[in-house]
Amino acid sequence: MTDWMIALGFAVAWVVTFKPAWRLLIRLVVAASQPDFRLTNGRFWLDFALYRLIIFVPYVIPLVFASRLPNLLVQLIWAWIGLSIIVSFGRIVGVKQLVSGLWQVYGLVYDGLLNLYPYRHLLELTRDRLELSSANRLLDVGCGTGNLLQLVEPTEGAELVGVDSSSVMLSRARRKLGGRAELVNSELIEFLGLQPDASYDRVALVNVAYAVPNREELWRQCLRVVKPTGRIVMTTSIAPGSKVIVQEHLRHDRWWRLLHPKLLMVGLVDLLISELSRSAVFEFPPQKQLIGEIQRAGGRCSQIERCYGGREQGVNIICTITR
Ligand SMILES: C[S@@+](CC[C@H](N)C(=O)[O-])C[C@H]1O[C@@H](n2cnc3c(N)ncnc32)[C@H](O)[C@@H]1O
Structure with missing residues (x-):
């Protein structure tokens, strides 16, 4: 398998897994930021396993084809580092800071919505x-x-x-x-x-x-x-749902305005907002x-x-x- 085919495999994997991986990452940080969070929380571990799976498995497929299966030990070390970063970040900021940080970051891109x-x-x-x-x-x-x-x-x-x-x-x-x-x-x-x-x-x-x-x-x-x-x-x-919003936009405005980088960032922040509503911070x-x-x-x-x-x-x- 040639290098460009591997690169293509990675690109496809990235596109397919980006949204669910981002959503799970947010869910983990939000869970860790809750005052009553415990590392014994089974749901947290399930989400973490899923997160690892989502960001790991699609990348393995092109590598397997190319006979370059990564060293499992290296993956485990990365998993551990990732977990520590997620938990520490969530614990340090706490849910209140997470929300106020959210509005600050949202402010940087919010006017993308005008598109x-x-x-x-x-x-x-x-x-x-x-x-x-x-x-x-x-x-x-x-x-x-x-x-x-x-x-x-x-x-x-x-x-x-x-x-x-x-x-x-x-x-x-x-x-x-x-x-x-x-x-x-x-x-x-x-x-x-x-x-x-x-x-x-x-x-x-x-x-x-x-x-x-x-x-x-x-x-x-x-x-x-x-x-x-x-x-x-x-x-x-x-x-919930963004489909009807996109459809209304397309009835009245140009499709390419949906691709404005700030509007795409708004979409990512909205995922955090919907995650915060799942954990009852927003309603x-x-x-x-x-x-x-x-x-x-x-x-x-x-x-x-x-x-x-x-x-x-x-x-x-x-x-x-x-x-
Ligand atoms: C989604 S934005 C809406 C902004 C604006 N109303 C618009 O034209 O769409 C929500 C705004 O509410 C503010 N906000 C949320 N909770 C707040 C609170 N408890 N006190 C003050 N502002 C708050 C945020 O900082 C953010 O600017």
Whole structure:
């Protein structure tokens, strides 16, 4: 077997195994970062064995054909080193740091999402639902890189406030908005707790509710700070799956925009987010549960609609909440 055939075999193996291997690696780090993690956890070892298998077996096949089966002992040493790195990394950072690091890294690539039609459409839907007018005061909760604020910014006279705990996200937002919005680096619940009653006409939450551990408190605070005549517009994911999002993109925009390197990185970070939701750090609640939470906090949901992947099968809901 020639060298280029071996190289091709490796390339195919890499493409096929990259996603499952990355997913398993994330799962292992997340598991090791949990406060109650023990090395006796059987599930952890099963995932580790699977991870080793996935990154080892496909590479062996071309090597076997080329009669270059690697030394098993070397593989075992690598397995041990890999395990130590995973466990130490998870233990050292802990789940809280892992989450805050996630938002920082996400901030570096987040605007890659602007290449994705469904995301741009989601922001436009949110802007339209807000019906912001001059002299209105808008709070964007978890404003990220300021994409929504940038979209509503031409509304003359409106006062814009954004809050987020990621300094990387906020530095991007500052670059876009200059001094045209007040941007605050703070934990959401803490920030909301400091705001006077009925101090905003509009409150927006775009793709942030799933990341807040105490969601009922989030709804209570948002409903407290919004004026009785005001409204909250919230959109969040209620179902997994990226297929419908890609399909919606292809119906409206060029396919090659999906290959933007930053958007591909967003895809990798999203795998970490979905892994964190499996271990209950994040939660993507179903629609019924979400509406129940909002009602218990004293809110009323109207105009509930699916989006982010189309009106039929979209993975997000967008809803308007009033007191
Ligand atoms: C997926 S991004 C959404 C960004 C933005 N809303 C957009 O236009 O899409 C979630 C944002 O929420 C922020 N976030 C998550 N949990 C937070 C918390 N507890 N306090 C402050 N910000 C938080 C993250 O830093 C991140 O910027």
